[in-house]
Amino acid sequence: MLADYQLKMPKNINAGEHALEQLAGIIANGVKKIVIFTDKGILGAGLVDVPKAIIEEAGIDYTIISDIPAEPNYHEAQAMIDEFKKQEADFIIAIGGGSVMDVAKLSSILATDEYTVKDLLDEPLLAKKQITSLMIPTTAGTGAEATPNSIVGVPEKDLKIGIVNPEMIADYVILDSRMIKNLPKPIAAATGVDALCHAIECFTSAKANPISNTFALEALDLIMNNLVEACTNPEALKAKSDMLLGSFYAGVAITSSGTTAVHALSYPLGGKYHIAHGVSNAMLLTPVMKFNEPAIKDLLAIAYDRVVKNGNKDLSVDEKSGYMINQLEEMVKVLEIPTSLKTFNVPEEDLDGLVAAGMEVTRLLVNNKREVTPKDARKIYLEIM
Ligand SMILES: NC(=O)c1ccc[n+]([C@@H]2O[C@H](COP(=O)([O-])OP(=O)(O)OC[C@H]3O[C@@H](n4cnc5c(N)ncnc54)[C@H](O)[C@@H]3O)[C@@H](O)[C@H]2O)c1
Ligand SMILES: [Zn+2]
Known part of the structure; x- marks a missing residue:
């Protein structure tokens, strides 16, 4: 007999030719400070320009964290989260592939000093959602914009480990094919x-x-x-x-x-x-x-x-x-x-x-x-x- 089964997924999904323009409406209701997570490759490809212009037009304060290495280990992810915490943001936007989205998702549940990424490797369900998150994938891709998973390297085990916690599921997703148009x-x-x-x-x-x-x-x-x-x-x-x-x-x-x-x-x-x-x-x-x-x-x-x-x-x-x-x-x-x-x-x-x-x-x-x-x-x- 089939065991019970269930599905949890992001609440708001915007897709289509001009989906990115939906960002204006998403951040319109009282967002005060945004952190944009991205990486150097994506920044260099100009993929942050349109979202940045929409945020500036809305007059909302923002910081860009763009030092995320490809496929970070948990120490590197923690360093990004520590930088994020200093910003006291109330909204997260990830513009990137799985590496960027996974760090952003961890940040959405690790915004206080209560737990670290290492704690979640031992007990993934410890932390609860603290900051609203929006994922804009630039690869097609990991599907990390849909999942409750965040994958980090664990050097002492020579492994990558998936932290799975439904609290990490994004609140918003934007699927806009312009983001993958020039993917090498x-x-x-x-x-x-x-x-x-x-x-x-x-x-x-x-x-x-x-x-x-x-x-x-x-x-x-x-x-x-x-x-x-x-x-x-x-x-x-x-x-x-x-x-x-x-x-x-x-x-x-x-x-x-x-x-x-x-x-x-x-x-x-x-x-x-x-x-x-x-x-x-x-x-x-x-x-x-x-x-x-x-x-x-x-x-x-x-x-x-x-x-x-x-x-x-x-x-x-x-x-x-x-x-x-x-x-x-x-x-x-x-x-x-x-x-x-x-x-x-x-x-x-x-x-x-x-x-x-x-x-x-x-x-x-x-x-x-x-x-x-x-x-x-x-x-x-x-x-x-
Ligand atoms: N959370 C999940 O559910 C899930 C699922 C599968 C994989 N993952 C994890 O995701 C990570 C891999 O993510 P990925 O495969 O998306 O790659 P990535 O995020 O590591 O990006 C790879 C490279 O592509 C560049 N890049 C990304 N988009 C670009 C664009 N549009 N134009 C130009 N350059 C671009 C980046 O700068 C980077 O150098 C791994 O750590 C993997 O374990 C997570
Ligand atoms: Zn995969």
């Missing part, structure tokens, strides 16, 4: 495959349920049919806006279901070798899907019927499932994302450590429909060595 291709490709992994993992997760399936399947449809076009054609605005929507839906699916062994085994690659989150997921996607296939082929066949336009409904389950896995592999190849740990000089002697660290991510491994033993994890890592 390698970033668009890696972050797009991250969203693809969220969709396929959530759909095949042991925690999948009718609500998460609705979002995961629509996400998969949008992402598989737009990812390559969005990454390779700078003018493909419709494909880019579908990617933004797809990555948001995939984030909603994460919240109700959960990712599986791709993300679990990916965390040590980010934690120890600082391989970008989307790239490490892309490497593991095909090996893990092939490993999982015996347990999920019926689901992959359902996904085929939904996603493959003009597909042949009469194919067998094995054929449909095989086709889907081939397509995933092909997309990673076409997008020229590295598929071997050799690219990152990971020595084979590190294999035992990788297996041990990967097996620690039980929060996600329990979602995998086929049990992953240390021997299985070793085989999967060996495939990408």
Whole structure:
């Protein structure tokens, strides 16, 4: 029997060609001091200019915190939060990818000196929402604008760890495809495959349920049919806006279901070798899907019927499932994302450590429909060595 299931998600979602202009209305009711979280790359790309102009027009005081490093560890995240606390803001705007949004989300529940990020690593549910937050994603993407998760590196464990607390769910989201229009291709490709992994993992997760399936399947449809076009054609605005929507839906699916062994085994690659989150997921996607296939082929066949336009409904389950896995592999190849740990000089002697660290991510491994033993994890890592 299906266990009980639920969904929590942001209360206000603004999407569309001119969604950014909705910011004026959002901050109109009594906001006194805004902190904008962003990073140097996004600032340099001019993506803060329009929101800044809207805030200035409204005459609201603001500070920009732009020192957030890509994929921060918990010490770096805490340093940003400490800077944030000095500002005494009553509204947070995150303009960025997952790295920026995750720090902003932690800030929204750590605005007083009561707890630190380290406390939440031990007990994630300690802190409550203190500051209203708005997420404006600039990658498509992590879906962090939808989720209750914040992922930080934990150097002493050579791992990345997800802090999950529903109080971190954003109050407002703005999805405006202008924010991803000029995303450099390698970033668009890696972050797009991250969203693809969220969709396929959530759909095949042991925690999948009718609500998460609705979002995961629509996400998969949008992402598989737009990812390559969005990454390779700078003018493909419709494909880019579908990617933004797809990555948001995939984030909603994460919240109700959960990712599986791709993300679990990916965390040590980010934690120890600082391989970008989307790239490490892309490497593991095909090996893990092939490993999982015996347990999920019926689901992959359902996904085929939904996603493959003009597909042949009469194919067998094995054929449909095989086709889907081939397509995933092909997309990673076409997008020229590295598929071997050799690219990152990971020595084979590190294999035992990788297996041990990967097996620690039980929060996600329990979602995998086929049990992953240390021997299985070793085989999967060996495939990408
Ligand atoms: N909270 C969640 O639910 C969740 C889910 C998945 C991943 N994550 C985490 O998110 C982080 C990764 O986030 P990400 O993949 O979005 O990348 P990112 O935020 O680390 O950004 C990567 C790089 O892209 C640049 N960039 C971003 N948008 C740009 C744009 N529009 N134009 C030009 N440059 C741009 C940034 O400056 C940065 O240098 C990881 O720490 C990962 O673990 C969180
Ligand atoms: Zn991810």
